[in-house]
Amino acid sequence: MKDFNRKKLTTTSKKTGLILGLLLISSGGAFAQSTLSETASSDFFLWLILCLEILLISIGLVLIFVVLRVNTILFQEETPEGEPVEEKSIFEILSEKLTGAVPIEKEDDVLTDHEYDGIRELDNNLPPWWVGMFYVTIVFSFLYVGYYHFFGGTLQEEAYENEMAEAKVEVEAYLAQMSDLVDETNVETLTDASAISSGKTIFQEKCIACHGAEGQGGIGPNLTDNYWIHGGGIKDVFKTVKYGVAEKGMIPWEAQLSPAQIQEVSSYILSIVGTNPPNAKEPQGDLYQPEGEESADAATGDTGNSSI
Structure with a gap:
């Protein structure tokens, strides 16, 4: 006991x-x-x-x-008398x-x-x-x-949504930072709808006074044809918008527009090429033909209009 x-x-x-x-x-x-x-x-x-x-x-x-x-x-435990305690x-x-x-x-x-096989x-x-x-x-x-x-602890689903929202903000900030690193040496044409829409907004605010609401030309040349005074590639258009053309009265926009905005408006300008709006200004400059493409004007004999 x-x-x-x-x-x-x-x-x-x-x-x-x-x-x-x-x-x-x-x-x-x-x-x-x-x-x-x-x-x-x-x-x-x-x-x-x-x-x-x-x-x-x-x-x-x-x-x-x-x-x-x-x-x-x-x-x-007690140990028997005479035995040393360990x-x-x-x-x-x-x-x-x-x-x-x-x-x-x-x-x-x-x-x-319980025994099995001697175990x-x-x-x-x-x-x-x-x-x-x-x-x-x-x-x-x-x-x-x-x-x-x-x-009030944050469950996994809510934590996932919060982290995704934070990641989206970080990605957008990173892309915005990267877009501001673009210049006339590495610029590429944007084709997504949001970029074209932003470029159109900038065009309507900054460019229609000289180039018309539809890019048909006015004080400045027509922007909807295949003829360009200073080149018709995205890098040429970006450079023209960025630095302007002082002898023609076009101001440089680099002080008022970020590189990303210049890329957007340049991409919008290229997107309206071939729209042939009414009352377009007469051709100016040289015919621009992208590498590897046959000009439609060359095939049809149409001289087209003019551009920047």
């Missing part, structure tokens, strides 16, 4: 120490998790919370060790407590009657570290469900 009570008290003290220590550790982790998101903008509070987390974990580990050590001292190191004690392994000389106490089964307890982790997962599950489903 005495041995039974001792064993029961020993088991109770072990479980009490483990549960108290693990609850302290898990509560410290939950506290740090919920607080870090609120204090991430402050380095001082971030380091303070991390230090508090480490302190709570350390206290939990020390508490577990103290309870196990006291348990070993109070309930160590002293164990702290590491040996911790190993025994964490694994819960039964010494080989005491395996008969946990031997079952007998031992009725060992689950390792305390495994049981402790199981308790931690239970505590963590309650904290996780409570935080994310009842106290």
Whole structure:
């Protein structure tokens, strides 16, 4: 009866120490998790919370060790008189407590009657570290469900949408930065509807006074034909818009338009080539024929109109 009570008290003290220590550790982790998101903008509070987390974990580990050590001292087995008491190191004690392994000389106490092909089964307890982790997962599950489903935590779907929105803003900022690096040496014709629409808006605000609302020409040359005074490629048009033509009265637009805007209006100008609006101005400049393409004017004999 005495041995039974001792064993029961020993088991109770072990479980009490483990549960108290693990609850302290898990509560410290939950506290740090919920607080870090609120204090991430402050380095001082971030380091303070991390230090508090480490302190709570350390206290939990020390508490577990103290309870196990006291348990070993109070309930160590009695040895027959005359036999030396075997002293164990702290590491040996911790190993025994964490694994819960039964010494080989005491395996008969946990031997079952299950036998197969000469192999007998031992009725060992689950390792305390495994049981402790199981308790931690239970505590963590309650904290996780409570935080994310009842106290305003961001769920995965919402977090994904927020991250995608942030990524979209970053991509747009990056593309805007890259578009401002374009110049007459690397510019390319834009064909997407949004860019053409932006270029049309710029054209209507800056260019119709000289080139007409439909690009048919006025003070300036017609922009809808295949004849160009300063070249009809995207790089030529970009350069003309950017630096202007002082002797013809066209101002440089580089001080008022960004490189991306100049690219957009230049692409719009090329998109209206061949529209043949009414009252178009007479041809000016030279016929422009893109490389690898046969000019429609050359095939039909049409002299077309003029351009910048």
